[in-house]
Amino acid sequence: MxxxxxxxxxxxxxxxxxxxxxxxxxxxxxxxxxxxxxxxxxxxxxxxxxxxxxxxxxxxxxxxxxxxxxxxxxxxxxxxxxxxxxxxxxxxxxxxxxxxxxxxxxxxxxxxxxxxxxxxxxxxxxxxxxxxxxxxxxxxxxxxxxxxxxxxxxxxxxxxxxRYRDDPRLPRVAHKARDYLHAHLHQDIGMNELALACGVDRFRLSRAFKSAFGLAPHAYLVQLRLTRARRLLAKGEQPAAVAMALGFADQSHLGRWFVRAYGLTPAAYRKRCSNLPDS
CATH class of the missing domain: 2.60.120.280 (Regulatory protein AraC)
Structure with missing residues (x-):
């Protein structure tokens, strides 16, 4: 900061x-x-x-x-x-x-x-x-x-x-990709795997997904993990454990993305929400 x-x-x-x-x-x-x-x-x-x-x-x-x-x-x-x-x-x-x-x-x-x-x-x-x-x-x-x-x-x-189950304004392939990312957010997902699950090539999938949701699939997955990380940290979970549970490479990897999105470190966010000391 x-x-x-x-x-x-x-x-x-x-x-x-x-x-x-x-x-x-x-x-x-x-x-x-x-x-x-x-x-x-x-x-x-x-x-x-x-x-x-x-x-x-x-x-x-x-x-x-x-x-x-x-x-x-x-x-x-x-x-x-x-x-x-x-x-x-x-x-x-x-x-x-x-x-x-x-x-x-x-x-x-x-x-x-x-x-x-x-x-x-x-x-x-x-x-x-x-x-x-x-x-x-x-x-x-x-x-x-x-x-x-x-x-x-x-x-x-x-x-x-x-409340739309499937928003008719958005391409079906984008919905399918989003659902797949939510279901596999803890896994190290590749674009080829995601495209195969959606039945299209990865280039067409990337264009449809970004047009629908404003982010590329990889960026959406990171943000999805960050929202889950926020929730876990607020409950007092340790940053290292949260990083491991959500598929980040390590605590510093989580920290870099967390600061870019929210302006403070996972440890600082956890402390201010939970009032629990670092272990």
């Missing part, structure tokens, strides 16, 4: 919600995704990122909203960098909690954000207040009240989207 970049991360014990406040100058992180809903506010500077095939420039006071699996990156286009605060909301927690203030989910639907950037001062305030109460471990009743206010404000940005 560059000398002027910093990350302050915490995790709420009751909800499992991660809270992060960070500052980056220049390149922040490579394209990656999370298995959480991300709700954040830009505090200072311009936060530039690509998501949904569009470049976004988030400025102070704007709220950025990302769904699980949405690929995004991060960059500071101005010399003073950018600072932001963000909440990582577990999908199961969000769907359960939102039902008390939002319409009941139709069958086979999932929550989706209507837009990636929102100009909503009340949502920005609710996001900041929820962040502060969780990040600084306020009284439980204060934390819950702040989250309730956030959920009420979020309803203006949410809708129920049909």
């Amino acid at each position: 560059r000398a002027h970049n910093w990350i302050d991360l915490n995790q709420d014990a009751d909800t499992g919600i991660e809270t992060l406040r960070a500052h980056f100058e220049g390149h922040a992180y490579d394209p990656h995704w999370h298995d959480s809903y991300l709700v954040g506010v830009t505090e200072q500077g311009v936060q530039q990122f690509n998501c949904r095939r569009t470049r976004h420039d988030s400025v102070p006071g704007q709220v950025f909203l990302l769904e699980p699996g949405e690929i995004h990156d991060g960059h500071a286009p101005t010399v003073d960098g950018f600072t932001y605060r963000m909440l990582y909301l577990d999908p199961h927690w969000l769907e359960r909690e939102i039902c008390s203030v939002f319409e009941e989910a139709p069958a086979h639907h999932q929550l989706s954000f209507a837009r990636t950037l929102a100009n909503d001062p009340r949502l920005a305030l609710a996001t900041s207040q929820a962040f502060h109460s969780l990040h600084h471990s306020e009284l439980r009743i204060v934390r819950q009240s702040a989250l309730d206010q956030l959920l009420e404000r979020l309803t203006g940005q949410l809708y129920w989207r049909m």
